[in-house]
Amino acid sequence: MSNDYRPMWESLGLDLESHDQLLKAIPQAFGGVYMQQKNRPAEMEYFDFVVSEIHGLRIQELQEHKSRGGKVVGAFCIFVPEEIVRAAGGICVGLCSGAEIGTAQAEKVLPRNICPLIKSFMGFKLGHVCPYFESCDMVVGETTCDGKKKAFEILNDYIPVHMMETPQMKREKDKVLWRSEVRDFVTEMQQFTGNQVTYDSLQRAIIDVNGKRKVLARLAELRKNIPAPISGKDSLLIEQIAMYDDVDRFTEQTTKLCDELEKRTRAGLGVQEPGALRIIVSGTPMAVPNWKVPHIIESSGAVIVAEELCTGLRYFENTVDEDGSDLEQQVDALAKRYLDIDCACFTPNDARTDKLVKLAEEYQADGIIHCSLAFCDPYLVEANRVEKVLKEHNIPLLRIETDYGQEDSGQLKTRVEAFFEMLAAKKA
Amino acid sequence: MRPSMMNIFENLRDQNILDLEHAKRDNKKVVGMYCAYSPQELVLAAGAIPVSLCGTSNKPVAAAEKVLPRNLCPLIKSSFGFAITDTCPYFRFSDFLVADTTCDGKKKMFEILGSMKPLHVLQLPQGTDRPGALGWWLEEIRILKDKLEENLEATIDEDSLRAAIKLANKERQVLRRLHEMNRLDPAPLSGVDLLTATWLRSFSVDKAEGIELVEQLIEEIQEIADKGLSPFRAGTPRILLTGCPVGSGSEKVLKLLEECGGSVVCLENCSGIKTQVYLIDEDESRDPLEAIAERYLQIPCSCMSPNPGRLELIAKLIDEYRVDGVVDLTWQACHTYNVEAELVRQLVKDKCGLPYLQLETDYSTSDVEQLKTRLAAFIEMMDRS
Numbered sequence: 001m002s003n004d005y006r007p008m009w010e011s012l013g014l015d016l017e018s019h020d021q022l023l024k025a026i027p028q029a030f031g032g033v034y035m036q037q038k039n040r041p042a043e044m045e046y047f048d049f050v051v052s053e054i055h056g057l058r059i060q061e062l063q064e065h066k067s068r069g070g071k072v073v074g075a076f077c078i079f080v081p082e083e084i085v086r087a088a089g090g091i092c093v094g095l096c097s098g099a100e101i102g103t104a105q106a107e108k109v110l111p112r113n114i115c116p117l118i119k120s121f122m123g124f125k126l127g128h129v130c131p132y133f134e135s136c137d138m139v140v141g142e143t144t145c146d147g148k149k150k151a152f153e154i155l156n157d158y159i160p161v162h163m164m165e166t167p168q169m170k171r172e173k174d175k176v177l178w179r180s181e182v183r184d185f186v187t188e189m190q191q192f193t194g195n196q197v198t199y200d201s202l203q204r205a206i207i208d209v210n211g212k213r214k215v216l217a218r219l220a221e222l223r224k225n226i227p228a229p230i231s232g233k234d235s236l237l238i239e240q241i242a243m244y245d246d247v248d249r250f251t252e253q254t255t256k257l258c259d260e261l262e263k264r265t266r267a268g269l270g271v272q273e274p275g276a277l278r279i280i281v282s283g284t285p286m287a288v289p290n291w292k293v294p295h296i297i298e299s300s301g302a303v304i305v306a307e308e309l310c311t312g313l314r315y316f317e318n319t320v321d322e323d324g325s326d327l328e329q330q331v332d333a334l335a336k337r338y339l340d341i342d343c344a345c346f347t348p349n350d351a352r353t354d355k356l357v358k359l360a361e362e363y364q365a366d367g368i369i370h371c372s373l374a375f376c377d378p379y380l381v382e383a384n385r386v387e388k389v390l391k392e393h394n395i396p397l398l399r400i401e402t403d404y405g406q407e408d409s410g411q412l413k414t415r416v417e418a419f420f421e422m423l424a425a426k427k428a
Numbered sequence: 429m430r431p432s433m434m435n436i437f438e439n440l441r442d443q444n445i446l447d448l449e450h451a452k453r454d455n456k457k458v459v460g461m462y463c464a465y466s467p468q469e470l471v472l473a474a475g476a477i478p479v480s481l482c483g484t485s486n487k488p489v490a491a492a493e494k495v496l497p498r499n500l501c502p503l504i505k506s507s508f509g510f511a512i513t514d515t516c517p518y519f520r521f522s523d524f525l526v527a528d529t530t531c532d533g534k535k536k537m538f539e540i541l542g543s544m545k546p547l548h549v550l551q552l553p554q555g556t557d558r559p560g561a562l563g564w565w566l567e568e569i570r571i572l573k574d575k576l577e578e579n580l581e582a583t584i585d586e587d588s589l590r591a592a593i594k595l596a597n598k599e600r601q602v603l604r605r606l607h608e609m610n611r612l613d614p615a616p617l618s619g620v621d622l623l624t625a626t627w628l629r630s631f632s633v634d635k636a637e638g639i640e641l642v643e644q645l646i647e648e649i650q651e652i653a654d655k656g657l658s659p660f661r662a663g664t665p666r667i668l669l670t671g672c673p674v675g676s677g678s679e680k681v682l683k684l685l686e687e688c689g690g691s692v693v694c695l696e697n698c699s700g701i702k703t704q705v706y707l708i709d710e711d712e713s714r715d716p717l718e719a720i721a722e723r724y725l726q727i728p729c730s731c732m733s734p735n736p737g738r739l740e741l742i743a744k745l746i747d748e749y750r751v752d753g754v755v756d757l758t759w760q761a762c763h764t765y766n767v768e769a770e771l772v773r774q775l776v777k778d779k780c781g782l783p784y785l786q787l788e789t790d791y792s793t794s795d796v797e798q799l800k801t802r803l804a805a806f807i808e809m810m811d812r813s
C-alpha cells in the first residue's frame with residue numbers, strides 16, 4: 001500500500017494489532033494463490049491493485065463519502081437490494097467475512113458449531129478488524145438461514161441492523177410479502193439517509209447496477225470458450241470485488257478486461273491447454289480471502305469455468321427490468337429480480353438443480369464440484385437433490401464440505417485429484 | 429413415591445399403536461406432524477387422527493446419515509431415519525404429512541421426504557413482530573385446510589373446528605395443571621415422569637380418554653402431595669429445562685439431571701409448557717381459523733426472530749416454579765436454539781442472577797459420562813440442603 005493509512009484506521013477505531021495481522025495475511029495468501037498463475041490477462045492489473053489497496057483507497061473513498069454526509073450500508077447477502085441504497089445516496093458494501101479472525105471473540109457470543117461465515121462476521125465486528133465494517137453506519141440483515149437470522153439479533157447490540165424477511169418459498173403470497181419488505185426498505189433507507197428515493201434516482205441506480213451485472217454476465221459468457229480465456233480464480237476475485245468497489249469504475253474496468261478476453265479468444269489463447277478439465281463450482285459463497293477450493297482445483301490442472309455461487313452467477317445472472325414507469329413499478333421489478341435468485345434457502349429449489357444441468361451443458365463442463373461451508377444446512381442438505389439430478393443427467397459430481405481453516409487442504413487436494421483422474425479417464 | 433398411574437402411562441405406548449391399528453381398519457385417516465406449529469385442530473376437525481412424528485430415538489440416525497449431512501440436528505436425522513427405514517408405526521399409519529419450515533435442516537429434509545408420502549409444508553413467518561405476520565400466517569392455515577380437505581376427502585366446517593378447539597384447549601389446560609403440580613416444593617412428580625405422561629398421551633387416538641387419564645394422574649399426585657410425599661428430599665435443587673424438544677427416547681439430559689441430584693420441575697420446550705400456556709380464543713363470534721392462527725403464532729420458538737416471548741416465558745416460569753437453575757439443551761447443530769442461548773444466558777445469569785448451563789449434545793450415549801460430570805457440578809453448586 002502506497003500511503004500511510006494508519007491514522008485513518010485509527011480514527012475508525014480498528015484494533016491496529018489484529019488488523020496488522022490480517023493485512024499481512026492477505027497479500028501473502030494473494031501472492032501464493034494469484035501471482036503464480038500463468039497467462040493472466042493484462043487487465044487483471046486493476047483488480048490486483050484493488051486487492052493491494054484493499055484497506056486503503058476504497059476505505060478512503062468511503063470516508064470521503066461519509067464526510068460529505070453520505071451513509072455506508074453493509075450487507076452480507078445478495079438479497080439486499082443495493083439499488084435502493086444507491087438511490088438514497090448511500091453506498092452499499094458487501095461485507096465479505098471470508099477469514100477466520102476474531103474467532104475467540106465471536107465464540108463469546110456465538111456457538112462453535114456454526115457456519116464460519118457467520119462466525120467471521122461476528123469476529124470482524126467484535127474484534128474491530130475490518131475497516132469496511134467499521135465504516136458502516138448500519139447493516140441490512142435477512143432471514144435467509146437460521147444461523148444468520150439469529151446472529152443478527154446479537155449483532156444488533158453492536159451496530160444498528162435492519163432486517164428484511166426473505167420468504168422461504170416463491171408462491172404468489174411470498175412475492176407479496178417480499179414486495180412489501182422491499183417497499184419497507186425504501187422507507188427505511190429514506191429515513192436513514194435523509195434523502196428521498198425518487199423515480200429518477202432509482203432509475204439511475206437500477207441502470208448502474210444492471211450495468212455492473214451485465215458486464216459480469218459478459219465475462220461469464222466469455223468463459224464458455226475453449227480454451228477458457230481467464231482462470232476461475234481471477235473471475236472469482238472480480239466477482240468478489242464487485243460487492244464493494246465503486247460501481248461505475250468497476251464496470252469500466254471489467255469492460256476493459258472483457259475486451260481483452262475477446263481478443264484472446266479470437267487468437268485462441270487460454271489460461272490452460274484446450275484439453276484441461278472444465279469444472280463448475282456450486283454451493284455456498286466464497287468471500288475474500290477464501291480462495292482455498294478454487295486454488296486447489298486450478299492447481300490440480302483444471303480450469304473453473306463458472307461459479308454457481310452467491311459470489312458468482314447468482315449475483316448477476318438476472319437484471320432488473322428497466323421499464324418501470326413509476327416508483328411502484330420499479331420497486332416491483334426490483335422485488336421480482338431478487339426473488340428470482342435460486343438460493344438453497346428456498347423450498348423447493350428445483351430451479352437451481354435444473355440450472356446446474358443447463359450450465360454443465362452450456363459451459364461444456366466435465367464435472368461439478370459442490371462446495372459447502374460446514375454447518376450450512378440449506379446447501380448441505382440440498383446437495384442430496386443436486387446429486388440426484390446430476391446423476392440422472394450423467395454429470396459427475398464431487399461434494400466437499402469445508403471451512404476457513406487450512407487443515408483439510410491436503411485431504412481436499414487428494415479428493416479433487418482423484419475426481420479429476422476419474423474425469424480424465426472418462427474424457428479419454 | 430411414584431404415582432401408580434404412571435404404570436398405565438407407560439403401557440400407553442403399545443396401547444396407542446393397537447388403537448391406531450383399529451382406527452385404521454375402521455377407515456380413519458391419520459395425519460403425521462413434525463412441529464408444534466402444525467395446528468392439530470384442523471386434523472381433528474377433519475375427523476382424522478393427528479400424530480407426532482418428531483423423531484426421539486438414536487436408532488435410525490445412522491441410516492439417515494447416509495443421505496443427510498452428519499452435522500445435522502439429531503431430531504431431524506431421527507425423524508428422517510424412521511421414515512426411510514420404515515421402523516416407525518406412526519409414520520407407516522400416516523396418510524398425509526404436515527411439515528413446517530421451522531428450521532433450515534427440517535425444511536430441506538422435507539424436500540427429500542416428500543417423495544415418500546403426500547406432504548404439505550406450512551411456511552412459518554420468520555418473526556412475529558411484523559404487522560403482516562398474522563394475516564400471512566392465517567393464509568397458510570387456510571391453505572392447509574384446503575389441502576387437508578382434499579387429501580383426506582373430508583370437510584372441515586365451523587362446528588367441527590369449534591369442537592376441535594374446545595377439545596384441544598381442554599387438553600392444554602389439563603396438561604398445564606399437571607405441570608403446575610410441580611410448583612409445590614418439593615415437586616411431587618419427577619421431570620422424567622412428567623415427560624412420559626405428557627408425551628405418551630399425545631399419541632392417544634381418543635383425546636378425551638387421554639385427558640381423562642391425565643386428570644386421574646393429577647388426582648393421585650394431589651393425594652401424594654397432601655401426605656407430604658415426594659420423590660425428592662426437601663432442598664433438592666429445582667431445575668428448569670429449556671431449549672430443543674425432548675421426548676420419550678431423547679430424555680437423556682433430563683434423566684441425567686435427576687440422577688445427578690436435581691429435580692426438573694418445569695419443561696419449557698415443545699413437549700412442555702411452551703405449547704400449553706397459550707389457549708385458542710373460543711369466542712364464537714370469531715373466525716375459528718383466525719383464532720387458531722393467532723394462538724399458534726404465540727408459540728415462542730427460537731425459529732422466530734426476534735423471539736422475546738421465550739425470554740418472557742422463562743422469566744415468568746423461574747418465578748412461578750421457584751427455580752434454582754436453568755439448563756438450556758441444544759441439539760447438536762440446531763442453530764436457532766444454539767445462537768439464542770446467548771440471550772437466555774443474559775436473562776438467567778445477568779438479570780435473574782441464577783446459575784445457567786447450556787449443553788450441546790445429540791441422541792447418542794457417547795458423551796454421557798462427560799455430561800454427568802458437568803451436570804453434577806452444576807447441581808452441586810445449587811444444593812440448598
Ligand code: SF4
Nearest residue numbers: 115117145284373376
Ligand atoms: S453459507 Fe449457508 S449457513 Fe452460512 S451464511 Fe450462507 S446460507 Fe447461512
Ligand code: SF4
Nearest residue numbers: 501503531672759762
Ligand atoms: S431442534 Fe432445532 S434444528 Fe432440530 S428440528 Fe428443532 S428447530 Fe430444527
